[in-house]
Structure formats: structure tokens, C-alpha cells
Amino acid sequence: MTGTGRGRCVRRIDVHDTDVLRGVGVRRLRREVEGRRLGRPSRHGKLPVVPVGDGPALVWHFGITGELVCACADDPSAVQDRVVLTLDDDRQLRYRDQRKPQGIRLTPHQRALRRALKRLGPDAPQMPRADFLDLLAARRGAVKGVLMDQSLIAGLGNLLSDEILWRARAAPRRPARELDDAETRHVFTAMHGVLDTVNATMTFPQVRSFLHQWCVVGRVGLKPNLVTRLTCDFADGTDISARFHSAASCSSGGR
Numbered sequence: 001m002t003g004t005g006r007g008r009c010v011r012r013i014d015v016h017d018t019d020v021l022r023g024v025g026v027r028r029l030r031r032e033v034e035g036r037r038l039g040r041p042s043r044h045g046k047l048p049v050v051p052v053g054d055g056p057a058l059v060w061h062f063g064i065t066g067e068l069v070c071a072c073a074d075d076p077s078a079v080q081d082r083v084v085l086t087l088d089d090d091r092q093l094r095y096r097d098q099r100k101p102q103g104i105r106l107t108p109h110q111r112a113l114r115r116a117l118k119r120l121g122p123d124a125p126q127m128p129r130a131d132f133l134d135l136l137a138a139r140r141g142a143v144k145g146v147l148m149d150q151s152l153i154a155g156l157g158n159l160l161s162d163e164i165l166w167r168a169r170a171a172p173r174r175p176a177r178e179l180d181d182a183e184t185r186h187v188f189t190a191m192h193g194v195l196d197t198v199n200a201t202m203t204f205p206q207v208r209s210f211l212h213q214w215c216v217v218g219r220v221g222l223k224p225n226l227v228t229r230l231t232c233d234f235a236d237g238t239d240i241s242a243r244f245h246s247a248a249s250c251s252s253g254g255r
Contacts, residue, residue, distance in 0.1 A: 007038050008087040017082040020103035022061075029070075029106055032056045033085070045120050045154025055109045059116065060095065061102035064157070067095040124155040125195050132188045136176040143179065143187065144172035156191070160198070164190045221238065 010033050015026045032052065039051030048068070050058045056200060060068060069081075073090045083095040094102060107113040122131065135153070139146045144150055147161040156164070165172050167190035170183060179187065 005205075008089060008091070010034055010085050011088050012086040014084045014086070015082070017085070017100070019100050020082040020097060021071070022103040022105045024104075024106040029104075032106060032108070033058070038087075044117050044123050045150060047117070047120075047154075049113065049117075052106075057107045057110075057113045059105040059107060059113070061105075063097065063099065063102040064159075065099045066095070066097035066102060069096050120150050120154040121152040122154065124153050124191060125199065127153060129185070129188050132191075133181065133184050136179060136184050136187070139176040141171055141176060142173045143176040146176045147187075147191075160194055163194050167193060 013030050013034055015021065020028060021029065023099045033056070036053035036056075038058075039048045041048055043049065048062075050060070050084060052058060054211075060066075062068070071092045071094055073086060073092055075092075077084075077094070077198075078096055080096045080098045081094045082097055082100065085093040097103075100176070105116070107116055121127075136143065136146060139152075141149075144161050144165060147156045147164065148158065152189070162172070164187060168183070168186040170179065170187055
């Protein structure tokens, strides 16, 4: 949110779609946020957190189609602009989401915020390698399921997990605890490589473009569920990369 009005006062909130409000109504959202300043934002897993004044905090959850757009008040609006915060300099923060699978929460105080975040596992980029290795060694479930379980590791979704396992050459459905130490270290290294790419310079629309075009799904022209199935099929140690590209060519008629 650098350059999007950090520290600015929220002059007005317009809610165009109440379906994106989670656990808070329009009247309470306006009462708690309007007239207060937005503090320095932070993030845990998939959740950006913006303090409001000295107590409440806005917790945003974008999903794959959501984003927070900084705009001028006279910029054309979009049908997908669900909630709009107008700041005291007439700039706006627009919560834009096409599919609305997630939404906006308002925690009333820091204690409630800590409780909400406590349900999540460690933030993926900050997780020590030793903890990561111990976690995978203790889980019976599929390694992809472990990566995507927000209560275990916060911040990894479907496409990021596919990319991580692609780079580590690990089959998504393989039980996590069956990976040996070297394989688990490869997954950890791949995780940080992918997250470093995403977090280095990208804004949210660029991240979304990266996920759809440059992660394995976009590179080889396959749907995520097909990627998962193929990586399972290729768990015998053969050349995964070559067979991915072969499968992509076949599925596109050789084009």
C-alpha cells in the first residue's frame, strides 16, 4: 500500500456490495473507520492488515480475483468495486473483486486481531527451515495439502504450491513425511525461490499475472488440476519437465 494514502484519514466509506463484508455490518464499519487514520500496513499469510486509529484493524482477504486499487475520486469505477474508502485527499482505496470468495473483516482491537491471526500457521517467508522440515516430517497428508493448509503454513495457495513442487520435482500427492531430508530441503528452497520472485517488486496485479502466465500452469498450458494429476503420475523419477511439455503439446493439438 505504499503511496496509497498510508496515514491518511478515511473521510467516507461506500459499500456497493455487502456480500464482501465478513462479520461486520455497514453501519459499524462506517462508525469505526470513518474519520480515523489508517496506520502502517502489515501482512500475515494471505491477509494484509491495516490498523485504524488506535484500536480496530481492517483485515483484507483478496483471493485470486481480488485486489486493492488506489485511484483518484474522478477515475472511472468498475462494476467489481465492492467497497470504496475515500481518503481526506480525495484519493480512494477500492476493494475490487470479481468472484467475491473472500472479503473484509474489522477486528475491534489488537487482542481480537491476535486471536484471528493465531488461527494461521507461521508466515511462509518467515518460517525457519528447521521448523519446515519438522512440519513435513510429522504430516501424513499429501505434501501439497500441507503447503496449502493455512493453519500449518500461512500464505501459499494452489498455484504457488504447484510451482513450488514443480521446481522441487516433488509429486503433490506424495505423503509429506515420506520425503527424505534432501527432498524436503528442495521443497523449502523452492518455496523461498517462488516467494522471493513474487514479493521482490510485484504489485498485486503483477502477482496475479505471474501466477497465471509464468507459474507452471501458464508455462505449459495446463489447468491446475491437470498439473497436479500429471505430477502424481510422474513420481517415478522420470523427466518431469519434458513430459509436462509433451502433455501440453498433446492437449493443445500440437500448437
